[in-house]
Amino acid sequence: MPAFLRRYLALATKEVQQLRRNRGLLIQLMIPPTIVLVIFGYALNPKVRHLRLGVVDESLTVESRDFIDSLTENVNFDVARRFVRARDAEDALNRLDLDLFLVIPSDFARSLHRGETAQAQVVIDAVDANTAQIAQGYLGRALLEYNTSRGADPVAEDRPRRMLLRAAHPAPPPGAPEVRPAYIYNPGLVTAWHYVTGVMSIIMFINASLVASALAVKEKETGTIEQLLMTPAQTGEMLLAKTSPVFVLMMVVMFVALGVGMLVFGVPVRGALWLFTVAGACAALAGIGIGVMVATVSKSQQQAQLLTFFVNPPITLFSGATSPIENMPETFQKISYFDPLRYLVTIVRGVTLKDAPWSALWPNLAALAGFAVVLFAISAWRFRKQ
Amino acid sequence: MKKILAQAIKEWRLFRRDKLLILLAVLMPIVLMLLAGRTQSLRLRNVKLLVYDYDNTLLSRTYLETYGAALTFRLTAHEPGEPPERALSAGRGRAALIIPQNFERDALRGTGPIVQLMIDATDSNAATALGNMAEALNASFVRKSDLIPNVPARVRMDQRLWFNPGLSNPVYFGTGALGMMLIIFPALLGALATAKEYEMGTIIQAYASSLTAGQWVMGKGLVYVLIGIVEFFICFALGMFAFGYRIPTNPAVLLVATVLYLLAGVFFGMMMGNATGTQSAAIQGVQMGSFLLSLLLSGYLFAVQNIPPQIRWFSSLLPATHYVQIVRNSILRDVGWETSFRPLLALLGLALFFYMLNVLQMRKMQFKG
Numbered sequence: 050m051p052a053f054l055r056r057y058l059a060l061a062t063k064e065v066q067q068l069r070r071n072r073g074l075l076i077q078l079m080i081p082p083t084i085v086l087v088i089f090g091y092a093l094n095p096k097v098r099h100l101r102l103g104v105v106d107e108s109l110t111v112e113s114r115d116f117i118d119s120l121t122e123n124v125n126f127d128v129a130r131r132f133v134r135a136r137d138a139e140d141a142l143n144r145l146d147l148d149l150f151l152v153i154p155s156d157f158a159r160s161l162h163r164g165e166t167a168q169a170q171v172v173i174d175a176v177d178a179n180t181a182q183i184a185q186g187y188l189g190r191a192l193l194e195y196n197t198s199r200g201a202d203p204v205a206e207d208r209p210r211r212m213l214l215r216a217a218h219p220a221p222p223p224g225a226p227e228v229r230p231a232y233i234y235n236p237g238l239v240t241a242w243h244y245v246t247g248v249m250s251i252i253m254f255i256n257a258s259l260v261a262s263a264l265a266v267k268e269k270e271t272g273t274i275e276q277l278l279m280t281p282a283q284t285g286e287m288l289l290a291k292t293s294p295v296f297v298l299m300m301v302v303m304f305v306a307l308g309v310g311m312l313v314f315g316v317p318v319r320g321a322l323w324l325f326t327v328a329g330a331c332a333a334l335a336g337i338g339i340g341v342m343v344a345t346v347s348k349s350q351q352q353a354q355l356l357t358f359f360v361n362p363p364i365t366l367f368s369g370a371t372s373p374i375e376n377m378p379e380t381f382q383k384i385s386y387f388d389p390l391r392y393l394v395t396i397v398r399g400v401t402l403k404d405a406p407w408s409a410l411w412p413n414l415a416a417l418a419g420f421a422v423v424l425f426a427i428s429a430w431r432f433r434k435q
Numbered sequence: 436m437k438k439i440l441a442q443a444i445k446e447w448r449l450f451r452r453d454k455l456l457i458l459l460a461v462l463m464p465i466v467l468m469l470l471a472g473r474t475q476s477l478r479l480r481n482v483k484l485l486v487y488d489y490d491n492t493l494l495s496r497t498y499l500e501t502y503g504a505a506l507t508f509r510l511t512a513h514e515p516g517e518p519p520e521r522a523l524s525a526g527r528g529r530a531a532l533i534i535p536q537n538f539e540r541d542a543l544r545g546t547g548p549i550v551q552l553m554i555d556a557t558d559s560n561a562a563t564a565l566g567n568m569a570e571a572l573n574a575s576f577v578r579k580s581d582l583i584p585n586v587p588a589r590v591r592m593d594q595r596l597w598f599n600p601g602l603s604n605p606v607y608f609g610t611g612a613l614g615m616m617l618i619i620f621p622a623l624l625g626a627l628a629t630a631k632e633y634e635m636g637t638i639i640q641a642y643a644s645s646l647t648a649g650q651w652v653m654g655k656g657l658v659y660v661l662i663g664i665v666e667f668f669i670c671f672a673l674g675m676f677a678f679g680y681r682i683p684t685n686p687a688v689l690l691v692a693t694v695l696y697l698l699a700g701v702f703f704g705m706m707m708g709n710a711t712g713t714q715s716a717a718i719q720g721v722q723m724g725s726f727l728l729s730l731l732l733s734g735y736l737f738a739v740q741n742i743p744p745q746i747r748w749f750s751s752l753l754p755a756t757h758y759v760q761i762v763r764n765s766i767l768r769d770v771g772w773e774t775s776f777r778p779l780l781a782l783l784g785l786a787l788f789f790y791m792l793n794v795l796q797m798r799k800m801q802f803k804g
Contacts, residue, residue, distance in 0.1 A: 081719065081723045085723060085727060085728075088728075088732075088746065088749070089731055091743060091745075091746055097738070097741060098741070099740070116590065142597065143768065143770050143774060144770070144773065144774050145760075145764070145774055161589065161590075166589065166590065166591050167589065167590045167591070168590075168591055168592075168593065169590055169591070169592045169593070170592070170593045170594075170595065171592055171593070171594050171595065172594075172595045172597055173594065173595065173596050173597065174597055174598060174768075175596035175597055175598055175599040175600065175602055176598045176599050176606075176607060176610075176763050176767045176768065177607055177738050178478070178599055178602040178603060178604050178606070178607045179478065179604070179607070179738075180738050181596060181599070181602055182478070182602055185594060186567060186571075188592065188594070189571075192590065192592050193574070195589070195590060196589045196590060225542070225547060225577040226498065226538065226541075226542050226547065226548050226549070226550055226573065226576070226577065227547060227548075227549050227550065227573065228549075228550045228551075228552055228569050228570055228572075228573040229549055229550070229551055229552065230552045230553075230554055230565070230566035230569060230570070231551060231552065231553050231554065232554050232556035232559075232562050232566070233520070233523065233553055233554065233555060233556060234524075234555055234556050234557050235556035235557055235559055235562070236556065238556055238559040238562060238563060239559060240559050240560060242557065242559065243557060243558045243559055243560070246557075255722075259715070259718065259719065259722070260715070263714075263715035263718075267715075347455065348455075349453075352453065352455050352456065352459075354623075354627065354714060354715065354718040355455075355456065355459050355463075355623065355627075356455075356459070358463075358619070358623060358718070358722070358726075359459060359462075359463050359466075359467075362467055362470070362471070362619075362726070363466070363467070363470050366470050366471060366474045366475065367470075367474060371475065371730075371731075371736065372474070372475045372736070373479070373558060373561055375479065375480060375481055375482055375483075375529075376478060376479060376480055377473070377474050378473060381473060381474055395526070398557050399524075399526070402557045403524050403526075403555075403557060404524060405524045405525060405526060406521065406524060406525050408525060409524070409525035409526050409527075
């Protein structure tokens with residue numbers, strides 16, 4: 050057996066034994082990610098339902114009630130309360146008892162009968178810009194439906210009602226072009242698929258950096274690093290031995306996460322699994338590289354952990370795992386190219402959900418591998434300088 | 436009281452010695468808050484739309500223009516000979532618009548041509564939004580193009596958007612980011628400080644000292660709460676620049692809430708430190724328990740009411756949920772005690788709860804003297 054291999058094996062055995070004794074670390078590596086994955090997959094749901102609608106009906110006629118019904122006949126709005134005065138509804142909105150309220154003026158029915166355009170007003174709490182926008186969309190559709198289905202006769206008895214959810218828009222008049230959306234890769238529009246694949250990637254990367262930095266700095270803190278530096282092993286071998294158990298662990302975590310995603314949420318794996326594995330390995334290496342780098346600049350575990358905490362949230366936020374990169378301002382989009390996690394997220398989604406062609410994935414894989422090599426090399430260099 | 440102060444001063448001296456820590460404590464919230472407020476947005480813009488126009492007539496190009504004019508889409512030419520499925524799976528666009536042959540002829544004849552929109556639905560939320568957007572654009576095209584006679588609307592609805600009339604996302608996420616910043620760092624410091632005592636073995640001194648468990652926990656936590664308050668002011672000042680924060684008419688609500696929130700966060704962190712006894716495990720606990728959970732379940736990213744009811748109770752156990760609510764109440768809605776009363780109570784309850792857990796953990800181990 051060559052000497053370097055023997056030295057490596059000896060060191061790696063030491064690390065594995067240390068890790069095995071540290072049962073807490075093993076548990077915390079395996080269990081929280083799984084739980085987090087499940088919670089997030091279930092909990093994250095950007096769909097807006099059951100908005101609390103307040104109604105101020107000053108008209109109190111058949112027509113006004115009919116109009117209110119037409120807005121609330123789907124699951125998007127629930128009439129939370131009715132008010133006599135608009136002032137009370139405003140107060141309720143201020144107290145957060147409502148998400149929006151509708152005011153129907155007293156001349157509503159009269160205007161309808163005269164053939165004029167009747168007025169109504171809606172006030173929306175727009176603090177949550179996203180929800181407000183969606184509410185606006187729902188209202189616009191419901192109104193369009195009401196207006197078109199009514200036709201020219203203001204008191205038409207039989208108004209065909211459609212679930213707004215099912216038919217997003219009233220059927221366009223005959224002859225007009227129509228657009229038919231086809232949702233590919235995720236025709237059931239399962240929200241969890243998007244988040245589970247994103248969170249999976251985050252966990253892989255961030256856990257690797259956290260654990261690596263903790264392990265690397267511990268040696269320094271307890272003073273045993275001197276002993277390590279005195280051994281005949283080269284720094285490269287030392288680093289390899291130190292990180293390979295972590296690396297193996299991270300690979301296990303990765304497949305556990307994928308298994309949970311597949312079993313609990315039915316995430317498909319349509320592409321090549323080896324690509325997923327290689328990408329995960331690169332990401333784990335890059336994460337370990339960042340962790341070791343952080344460990345070399347800090348004096349205590351406290352500092353190291355804080356630094357990783359400082360590095361990790363930006364990596365998460367820029368990666369597009371939680372919100373699409375296209376939505377970010379231009380400069381941030383450019384910065385995101387320096388985020389290794391971005392490539393991992395693309396590959397993970399490409400392999401699991403899309404079966405993306407190799408031609409589209411290899412640049413991402415190359416970038417990820419590049420990051421892994423560079424980060425690992427820098428960390429080795431920093432490690433040696435100690 | 437004196438004992439609490441003495442413990443706090445000891446803790447402060449320890450903290451002060453670490454220059455890097457102080458630098459991080461100041462720098463981290465600033466950078467992170469900017470990022471957290473600016474990068475997260477659910478509003479779609481400049482989505483690449485691959486165009487397959489098989490008609491290539493005046494009307495089909497007018498139809499395309501309707502899409503091009505919307506801020507949501509950016510029209511992109513497809514590579515020659517590449518089918519839309521392949522272009523989408525390669526990620527060259529997020530959706531493909533396919534206009535059939537004879538689009539113009541059919542439209543003028545009144546046969547109703549069907550335009551297909553293939554959407555990459557890996558992000559189902561964005562996909563639904565894109566589908567709706569396309570249908571709205573289609574409707575607006577029909578209205579403008581005079582292909583069918585226009586019927587005047589029966590009812591017109593005026594919409595008023597309160598509190599955030601520009602529907603600005605930075606305003607929404609910027610206020611949420613304040614809550615994120617104040618949960619991460621103080622909780623982390625609390626966790627580290629407590630876990631360190633276990634690692635160094637100095638926790639024995641606390642067990643043996645004449646301090647009661649309550650005094651020890653309070654004194655230790657106090658310093659980190661104070662640091663948190665400093666961070667709060669830094670973040671608030673930053674928010675005034677970057678996210679248009681206004682000083683609320685009744686700042687007391689926000690201040691009280693901040694103190695309670697910080698107490699809850701620090702005690703949570705210390706609890707993690709107590710429970711795990713090692714710094715790296717404590718960090719992981721805080722990262723999962725306060726950062727990730729707060730980031731995703733507190734209403735910072737998605738409205739709490741969208742979370743399915745089976746898990747929603749969990750959100751109300753997170754201090755961040757209540758605090759983010761109060762921050763938005765105070766800064767954006769500018770309302771006072773009355774509206775924020777319930778979340779304040781919840782914060783107080785959570786702070787007490789975490790405090791009691793700490794005290795119990797400590798008391799178990801203390802020597803009876």
